[in-house]
Amino acid sequence: MDESQIYARLAELFEDVFDEDSIKLTPDLSAKDVDGWDSLTHIRLILTIEKAFKIRFSTSEIGKLENVGDLVTLIQARA
Amino acid sequence: MNPLYAELQWLPRVPQEFSERLKALGKSTGPLGRELQALALHALDLNQLTKLAKLIRNAHTEGKSLAPLTPFRLAVLSNSTVDLIVPALVASAARHGIALEVIQPSYDQVAQEALTPDSKVNSSKPDAVLFALDYRALPLKLSLGDAEASSATVQGVIGYLQALRNGIKANSNVVCVFQTFAPPVETLFGSLDRMLPGTLRSLVDSINRELAEFVLDSGDMLFDVAGLAETVGLADWHDPQLWNMAKFSFSDQLIPLYADHVARSVAAIRGKSRKVLVLDLDNTVWGGVIGDDGLDGIKVAQGDARGEAHLAVQRLALDLRQRGIVLAVSSKNTDDVAREPFEKHPEMLLKLDHIAVFQANWNDKATNIQAIAEELSLGLDAMVFLDDNPVERGLVRMLLPQVAVPELPEEPAYYARTLAAAGYFEAVAFATEDLKRAGFYQDNAKRANLQKQVSGVAAYLASLDMTITFQPFDATGRPRIVQLINKSNQYNLTTRRYTDPEVTEAEDDPAVFTLQVRLADIFGDNGMISVIICRPGEAGVWEIDTWLMSCRVLGRKVEHMVLREVLEHARAAGIHKLAGTYRPTEKNKLVVDHYAKLGFNKVREEESGLTHWELLVEDAEPESAPMKLVSQGFATTKGGLFA
Numbered sequence: 049m050d051e052s053q054i055y056a057r058l059a060e061l062f063e064d065v066f067d068e069d070s071i072k073l074t075p076d077l078s079a080k081d082v083d084g085w086d087s088l089t090h091i092r093l094i095l096t097i098e099k100a101f102k103i104r105f106s107t108s109e110i111g112k113l114e115n116v117g118d119l120v121t122l123i124q125a126r127a
Numbered sequence: 128m129n130p131l132y133a134e135l136q137w138l139p140r141v142p143q144e145f146s147e148r149l150k151a152l153g154k155s156t157g158p159l160g161r162e163l164q165a166l167a168l169h170a171l172d173l174n175q176l177t178k179l180a181k182l183i184r185n186a187h188t189e190g191k192s193l194a195p196l197t198p199f200r201l202a203v204l205s206n207s208t209v210d211l212i213v214p215a216l217v218a219s220a221a222r223h224g225i226a227l228e229v230i231q232p233s234y235d236q237v238a239q240e241a242l243t244p245d246s247k248v249n250s251s252k253p254d255a256v257l258f259a260l261d262y263r264a265l266p267l268k269l270s271l272g273d274a275e276a277s278s279a280t281v282q283g284v285i286g287y288l289q290a291l292r293n294g295i296k297a298n299s300n301v302v303c304v305f306q307t308f309a310p311p312v313e314t315l316f317g318s319l320d321r322m323l324p325g326t327l328r329s330l331v332d333s334i335n336r337e338l339a340e341f342v343l344d345s346g347d348m349l350f351d352v353a354g355l356a357e358t359v360g361l362a363d364w365h366d367p368q369l370w371n372m373a374k375f376s377f378s379d380q381l382i383p384l385y386a387d388h389v390a391r392s393v394a395a396i397r398g399k400s401r402k403v404l405v406l407d408l409d410n411t412v413w414g415g416v417i418g419d420d421g422l423d424g425i426k427v428a429q430g431d432a433r434g435e436a437h438l439a440v441q442r443l444a445l446d447l448r449q450r451g452i453v454l455a456v457s458s459k460n461t462d463d464v465a466r467e468p469f470e471k472h473p474e475m476l477l478k479l480d481h482i483a484v485f486q487a488n489w490n491d492k493a494t495n496i497q498a499i500a501e502e503l504s505l506g507l508d509a510m511v512f513l514d515d516n517p518v519e520r521g522l523v524r525m526l527l528p529q530v531a532v533p534e535l536p537e538e539p540a541y542y543a544r545t546l547a548a549a550g551y552f553e554a555v556a557f558a559t560e561d562l563k564r565a566g567f568y569q570d571n572a573k574r575a576n577l578q579k580q581v582s583g584v585a586a587y588l589a590s591l592d593m594t595i596t597f598q599p600f601d602a603t604g605r606p607r608i609v610q611l612i613n614k615s616n617q618y619n620l621t622t623r624r625y626t627d628p629e630v631t632e633a634e635d636d637p638a639v640f641t642l643q644v645r646l647a648d649i650f651g652d653n654g655m656i657s658v659i660i661c662r663p664g665e666a667g668v669w670e671i672d673t674w675l676m677s678c679r680v681l682g683r684k685v686e687h688m689v690l691r692e693v694l695e696h697a698r699a700a701g702i703h704k705l706a707g708t709y710r711p712t713e714k715n716k717l718v719v720d721h722y723a724k725l726g727f728n729k730v731r732e733e734e735s736g737l738t739h740w741e742l743l744v745e746d747a748e749p750e751s752a753p754m755k756l757v758s759q760g761f762a763t764t765k766g767g768l769f770a
Binding site for chain 1: 173174175177178181208210211368371372373379380
């Protein structure tokens with residue numbers, strides 16, 4: 049999967065999780081930039097992404113994620 | 128993960144327009160209850176459940192009515208993270224007719240909340256308190272091989288739970304719901320873990336047993352999480368990574384299932400459990416179609432793989448009846464034909480005196496289920512309807528939305544399991560009177576009078592996106608044509624049986640007009656469902672030698688579309704009259720009025736009951752039905768005409 053495909057799919061998944069279609073995904077977007085992106089929503093987001101791309105992240109990988117860019121890199125490596 | 132449970136496969140799949148419908152509902156002024164329940168009656172995933180719950184929460188804050196959902200306040204006390212479960216509970220409750228409000232105190236404050244008189248839980252006056260505890264919340268101590276110490280540990284745990292209960296009861300006297308415990312997957316010895324006292328597994332076993340006894344006595348409620356975990360598999364239930372990261376007691380993938388189970392219990396407390404199981408017959412209670420296959424042909428025997436699948440449905444129905452669920456039948460069949468297996472087939476487990484109301488006729492099932500409800504003096508919301516045919520399921524769901532209609536898989540071996548998984552008959556209390564309830568309805572297989580027809584059938588049919596395909600006989604279709612000619616008994620006007628060579632003869636004869644008819648709809652391809660043979664009679668007359676149709680597509684105006692096609696070709700061939708005959712047999716009473724319905728005139732009736740009919744091609748204007756028409760393979764090919 050190339051980057052633009054991943055971003056496109058992620059946009060749909062963000063909509064599903066945040067119930068909002070106005071979030072603009074950029075590589076340095078992170079939890080502090082989005083209303084309602086708390087630790088539990090973060091878990092829901094990670095679980096949703098794992099299901100959608102049919103991948104599993106390890107605990108340490110999840111712990112190292114700082115922003116959407118890191119997430120895309122991880123997905124690209126796995127999917 | 129077993130998809131039946133993880134994806135709630137007895138519920139229809141989420142429609143494309145789910146998000147739009149939700150948005151539209153958010154803008155509406157209410158009352159919102161009906162549409163909320165309709166939206167919740169799909170296999171929603173965690174994100175969709177969360178969105179629905181947000182709408183419900185907003186409705187509370189904006190003061191919009193959630194009628195006719197019944198309000199219920201549930202406090203949830205847990206040692207684990209329940210924040211993602213709470214919205215799932217709220218949305219799943221809507222599915223069961225409940226407007227749920229959840230009181231959720233801070234994380235892992237179970238004892239504090241239960242025992243402090245003015246705690247958040249105790250002062251909010253909930254209707255019930257759910258102790259959503261897992262085994263990690265319990266004061267458990269391994270005492271391998273030490274029976275005395277193990278017993279003390281078990282008593283200690285029960286004592287702890289009782290103290291929690293007493294704390295709640297002293298302050299607000301509400302229903303306490305206790306969960307049994309799913310033991311961890313890891314064993315120390317192997318099978319010995321179950322046998323030896325003081326292992327985690329045997330401790331949890333004993334605790335679950337004692338808890339069940341305690342709750343039976345105290346009048347509280349039990350939510351058998353251990354049973355649920357066992358059903359889906361302990362290894363799928365527990366997710367160590369999720370516990371480590373976020374303190375989830377069980378896998379997020381099972382949250383929709385867990386939430387549905389809690390919702391069922393809450394609905395049961397509010398008396399919303401269902402009481403009647405309405406059964407379709409053909410391919411549900413036996414394999415095959417009684418009208419076509421006869422007593423010898425239906426599959427219901429022990430030792431026959433297909434038969435045993437359907438026997439399992441019968442056995443489940445009988446066991447449900449024993450616990451007080453009323454059984455009824457709604458079948459598209461002639462009444463006496465439908466009753467025959469109950470009366471005469473030696474392998475049938477269900478007998479007529481197990482059935483309170485027996486509706487076998489050619490009217491639509493929504494009208495029939497309405498009649499069953501009236502006959503039993505029960506609401507439509509007490510009914511469950513089991514039918515292998517997705518078209519019938521769709522009709523009843525659309526026209527009688529309060530009736531529960533489970534989706535069924537393709538394979539009949541899973542029918543019984545799917546019905547049970549749906550949990551429509553969930554009970555929270557058992558009284559011996561329940562055992563007698565089915566008998567109060569005097570199971571004499573009554574026939575209920577049909578009241579006025581339920582409206583909307585035509586609109587439902589139009590929504591099926593049907594395509595009818597007409598072709599003359601050909602080599603590819605021949606095996607199925609021969610099969611239909613030789614096995615159709617009910618919708619068969621003349622019951623003429625032809626061999627393969629005879630059918631080939633008709634195919635090759637240019638003076639003979641033949642039709643093989645196929646029907647497809649949104650649920651799939653029904654394959655070939657009608658066969659027509661017209662032979663030349665007197666000059667300018669076609670005699671309809673054979674007109675047969677599969678009963679599966681009755682009530683959809685297929686026969687009208689067939690007549691239109693026949694007339695097209697008759698006109699093109701210079702035919703001015705169609706002549707039809709009805710030759711009565713034991714099995715085809717159904718079609719005595721077939722030609723009358725299609726606008727033919729009755730010319731003659733013989734003593735035997737044989738009737739002769741005529742239609743002038745010029746005057747004929749048969750009804751049309753909302754389906755796409757494809758006509759191909761004829762000398763002049765037409766295609767893609769819209770009827």
